[in-house]
Amino acid sequence: MTAPPAGNPAAPATAERERLNPLTSFAVAGSTAVMTTAAASWPWSLTVVAACIVLSLAAGTAHRVLPAAAAVMVPLGLSLLVLHGLFFPEGRTVLAAWGPARITAEGLDFAGQRTLQLAAVVMALLVFSFNVRVPDLVAALSARGVQGRFAFVLASTLTLLPAIARRARSIRQAQESRGLVISRSLVSRAAAFRLQAIPLVLSLIEDAGTRAAALEARGLGNAGPRTSYRMVPDSTLQRAARSVLVLLSLAAVVVRVVLAGTGG
Structure with missing residues (x-):
């Protein structure tokens, strides 16, 4: 491992992020x-x-x-x-x-x-x-017994929001360059939403098919034991923290349901 370049203020933050297990980050965000x-x-x-x-x-x-x-x-x-x-x-x-x-x-x-x-x-x-890094998240999920294909699909889904936002922005810019005008009226916005939503959904479906074919070609659909060559660090403290976060989330939901039932 090479040392981070001197004078790079983002290097300590990056190194700190690499020591954090992706499941811990996911537990923090989800909770x-x-x-x-x-x-x-x-x-x-x-x-x-x-x-x-x-x-x-x-x-x-x-x-x-x-x-x-x-x-x-x-x-x-x-x-x-x-x-x-x-x-x-x-x-x-x-x-x-x-x-x-x-x-x-x-x-x-x-x-x-x-x-x-x-x-x-x-x-x-x-x-x-x-x-989060998708390869690290896939390796962490696989280490917990999640099957390879499902782990990749789950990791890709969790990181899909940024891709959707970028793709939607590209579609809108492309349609505006072809003459699409969006006014302030609800009818105009609804029509523009339909014109942007259809190509967005179709492109996501096409992307899903491409990913599925790539996964099948790499044998992720095959059954049997797997060996991961990507080691993601984890610790007892992080595992305990994830358990505490899950318990806190469940407690928050239970308290909310009880308060709603009693009119609080």
Whole structure:
């Protein structure tokens, strides 16, 4: 192993990330998403978003994580704002009204909290996706008894969000260069979404077929024992931490269900 180049500020962060097992990173991201959803608290969600921004800046992936998060959250946030901001049945404080549509303070508050909660979940998963190495994740899953093909498919799925965001952006740019104009009206946006979604889904299906053929050619569908030549470091402390995170996630879900059942 060669020493990291002198004067490279990203080298310590990279070395630290390489000592972290991918399953530990996945456990942190997954448990964060579960506990954020169960907590449904805007201070917690805001803390998670801030922590994800700091981690992506420290890892040098903020220039990829933040645009991908924006590509996912902007349409979701706008849809939540329209749905709950204008048509929130529990809204009492009416700020403006146009026929059946009413902008209420309660609806805006609910939409803002749900948007922040979703942003925390999306950013936690994106930080993991942009920092994990697929070969390391496949090796770690295989070492835990997960079959080779399933391990590769699972690892590819977990890291698919960045690829989808890049591909969707490329499709939109290509269609805009051919004359596609997206106005502010809902009809125009719906038509543009259909024109972009169809080639995106078709390209993902084609990519899945190519990956499946490559996996079959490399014998990942064959049964029998396997030998991995890629060693991924792990430790007792990390295994214990993963178990604690899983227990905390389950506890958060149980508490949320109990509170919902008692009206809390």
